[in-house]
Amino acid sequence: MTRRSLERKPLVAGIERRLFLRQTLSLGALAMLTGCDISDGDQVQSVLHRLSRWNDRAQAFLFDRQRLAPSYAESEAVRDFRYNAYFPMEAVPKLAAADYRLELAGLIADKRPWTLEQLYALPQESQITRHVCVEGWSMIGKWRGARLGTFLERVGADLSAKYLGYSCADGYYGSIDMPTALHPQTIMAFGFFDETLPAKYGFPFKLRIPTKLGFKNPKWVTTLYVTNRPTGGFWEDRGYNWFSGL
Amino acid sequence: MTADILDGASAGAPAPRPVLHPLSRRIMHWLNALAILLMIGSGWRIYDYYPALPLDFGFPYAYTLGGDLSLSEARNNEDGLANALAWHFGAMWLLVLNLAAYLAVGVLSGHFRRDFLPLRLAAFRDDLVAALRFRLVHRLGEYNAVQKLLYWGVLAAILVTILSGLSIWKPVQLQALTWLFGGYEFARVVHFFGMAAIAGFIVVHVSLALLVPSTLFAMILGRGPRRTHRAEEPRP
Numbered sequence: 001m002t003r004r005s006l007e008r009k010p011l012v013a014g015i016e017r018r019l020f021l022r023q024t025l026s027l028g029a030l031a032m033l034t035g036c037d038i039s040d041g042d043q044v045q046s047v048l049h050r051l052s053r054w055n056d057r058a059q060a061f062l063f064d065r066q067r068l069a070p071s072y073a074e075s076e077a078v079r080d081f082r083y084n085a086y087f088p089m090e091a092v093p094k095l096a097a098a099d100y101r102l103e104l105a106g107l108i109a110d111k112r113p114w115t116l117e118q119l120y121a122l123p124q125e126s127q128i129t130r131h132v133c134v135e136g137w138s139m140i141g142k143w144r145g146a147r148l149g150t151f152l153e154r155v156g157a158d159l160s161a162k163y164l165g166y167s168c169a170d171g172y173y174g175s176i177d178m179p180t181a182l183h184p185q186t187i188m189a190f191g192f193f194d195e196t197l198p199a200k201y202g203f204p205f206k207l208r209i210p211t212k213l214g215f216k217n218p219k220w221v222t223t224l225y226v227t228n229r230p231t232g233g234f235w236e237d238r239g240y241n242w243f244s245g246l
Numbered sequence: 247m248t249a250d251i252l253d254g255a256s257a258g259a260p261a262p263r264p265v266l267h268p269l270s271r272r273i274m275h276w277l278n279a280l281a282i283l284l285m286i287g288s289g290w291r292i293y294d295y296y297p298a299l300p301l302d303f304g305f306p307y308a309y310t311l312g313g314d315l316s317l318s319e320a321r322n323n324e325d326g327l328a329n330a331l332a333w334h335f336g337a338m339w340l341l342v343l344n345l346a347a348y349l350a351v352g353v354l355s356g357h358f359r360r361d362f363l364p365l366r367l368a369a370f371r372d373d374l375v376a377a378l379r380f381r382l383v384h385r386l387g388e389y390n391a392v393q394k395l396l397y398w399g400v401l402a403a404i405l406v407t408i409l410s411g412l413s414i415w416k417p418v419q420l421q422a423l424t425w426l427f428g429g430y431e432f433a434r435v436v437h438f439f440g441m442a443a444i445a446g447f448i449v450v451h452v453s454l455a456l457l458v459p460s461t462l463f464a465m466i467l468g469r470g471p472r473r474t475h476r477a478e479e480p481r482p
Contacts, residue, residue: 040313048329051336062419069418130430132417135327136296138430211418239318239328241335246418 056243063245065179069210072128077142079193083200084133084214085170086234092199093169093220100204106165106225109156116204120190122146122154127185129210131217132246134235143208144191149182157226165231166207169220174233176209176216177243178226185210188221213244263469266387271357274348275465281344282404282444284337287311289441291330298434335415342408361389362397370395384458386470400447407440 083089101113126144152159164181167173180186189208190197197203202219209217215235236242267275291310297303307315312330319325352358369391376382377392384390389397413424413433427433455462460470 040317048332048336051339052332054339055335062416064419067419067421070421130417132430133296134331136292136298136434235324235328238322238324239332240324241331246416 052241055241059243059245060177060179063177063179063211065183069129069185069246072130072140074128074142077128077140077193081131081141081192081201082137082139085219086172087170089200091170094199095169095204095220095222097204102221103223104155104225105223106227107158107161108152108226111155119146119188119205122151122188124190125187126191127187127208127210129185129208131210131214133214134240134244142193143187143189143197143206144194145187145189145205145208147184148186148188148207149184151188152181152226161226162228163226163231165223165225165227166218166221167223168218169222172218172220172234173231174216174218174236175227175231175242176207176212180209180211180245183209183211211246213246215240216244264387265468266464266470267468269468270351271348272465272468274344274351277340277344278348281337281341282448284311284333285341286441286445288330288333288337291326292334293438295327298431298438338408338411345404345408362394365394365398366391384461386460386464396447396450400444400451403440403443403447407437407444410434410437410440 085092097116100116102119103113104111124144124146126142128140128142130138130140132138148164152164157164159178159182161178163175164178165173165175186207186209188205189202190205192198192201197205202221205221206219207217207221216233230242233242287309288311290305291307291312294304294307294310310330311333312318312326315326318329322328373382373391377390382390382392409423410427410433413420413427414430414437417424417430417433424430424433427436455465463469463471
């Protein structure tokens with residue numbers, strides 16, 4: 001062999017390898033950026049789903065029953081709070097105060113439904129906290145209501161159960177973990193600022209949970225239940241994380 | 247007989263090229279590259295749903311990660327954010343665990359001390375001037391001062407982005423951290439610019455790797471290509 005061919009051979013091989021590697025890399029980058037194929041495959045979906053369940057456990061571990069969400073001055077709170085639901089404002093459920101009954105189900109000793117009058121008689125408190133939406137926007141508001149923990153004790157709910165479930169007049173549904181249900185800032189909010197909670201914000205009440213993302217703060221609640229079985233939820237069944245704690 | 251063949255082979259061949267990047271570092275480098283791409287791709291879509299900056303600007307949908315929009319609508323009646331979030335909060339584990347391993351190995355093996363230190367201002371100035379004049383000679387396996395500073399810089403950017411991300415994810419449980427980043431809303435802005443700094447690094451880093459492909463070789467195969475290395479090897 002001449003000297004020349006000896007030198008050339010590894011060089012050509014090197015270039016070929018280099019090109020191959022570069023093409024592989026850019027192909028991978030392209031697949032990643034366009035996203036379609038890698039996200040929509042069933043196997044990828046199932047891995048993402050399992051990671052989301054793992055994140056539920058990690059967040060439950062991080063959740064501190066005593067730690068309070070930061071409170072703000074009333075001047076920082078927004079009166080013209082953003083209306084937010086999966087339907088336009090004209091479709092907001094308008095429940096009649098006199099006919100309203102809060103239904104109870106599951107692991108609760110006294111399942112008699114509650115009238116609004118009975119609910120209003122519960123001890124109430126106010127909070128000025130930040131509502132954080134899963135989309136990224138946030139807004140500070142002032143809500144007034146009764147601690148959910150107090151209510152659950154009154155009706156003899158099994159407080160060692162895993163979940164508190166809710167369903168609403170608009171077809172919305174979901175559940176939260178019991179430690180969050182018993183958190184001191186988790187309230188059945190009957191009022192917004194100093195008025196009765198308006199229909200667009202969830203009359204007769206919304207669960208105001210400042211340790212959860214906004215979509216875990218259900219409005220127009222009509223049923224509460226206690227269970228040990230995982231229930232999913234309206235957005236959770238559409239791929240959002242179940243725990244969604246802050 | 248085996249010995250004969252080996253002898254024959256080694257007599258004419260050059261001395262074995264030293265390993266510039268051990269296998270562990272190469273694996274962690276590419277896992278990190280994957281994690282960062284997943285985080286940025288999904289992060290861009292999350293950003294688009296409610297931009298942190300008061301600008302009329304969004305990332306083109308085609309460059310975001312989170313699956314096909316129409317499929318998401320059809321299958322889940324959901325407009326593509328859930329998938330992006332699932333990617334973001336899934337890939338974060340890969341990013342953080344891999345980075346923790348990289349930092350531990352980097353400190354314990356002496357890689358940081360040997361290759362990223364010392365960082366001297368004068369050397370940085372000289373190397374930067376040389377680089378801008380395209381006169382900076384790249385010696386494979388040796389880190390010049392500009393490189394050193396870039397690597398420290400991107401490590402800092404990744405750390406700030408992770409921490410500000412944690413403060414957005416858990417503004418109640420980690421409220422001290424959120425406060426440190428100027429509150430929930432400002433932490434989102436910090437998170438965005440942390441991403442921008444990392445993206446800027448990637449542009450420079452990838453351009454340089456393509457300009458000096460022997461570095462790309464070294465990060466894939468561990469050693470530089472034969473020719474480059476031979477040219478650089480000091481005489482015994």
